[in-house]
């Protein structure tokens with residue numbers, strides 16, 4: 001279980017999750033938002049995000065792609081948040097729990113320091 005993060009306000013994530021839920025509800029799309037369909041949508045949108053950078057080079061200025069990148073990042077996040085809502089997963093708690101496992105699995109050289117400081 002993820003440890004408590006005192007002082008962190010997750011209200012914005014919850015508000016966004018509720019906005020996305022209402023968006024689906026008023027359009028009667030909830031029956032389409034199954035875990036399988038939303039997972040497929042995450043993968044499809046991640047593919048669209050990857051396609052934006054598919055042929056870019058390390059030296060390339062990505063500024064002209066910024067709007068398209070933001071659009072696809074938003075699509076991925078929207079479907080991840082809808083999936084979390086449908087599954088009853090707290091996305092911030094899930095990230096905290098995963099990062100705790102990652103910090104143990106991949107210790108920083110010289111030891112872990114708070115927030116990478």
Ligand SMILES: [Mg+2]
Nearest residue numbers: 045048072075
């Ligand atoms: Mg897209």
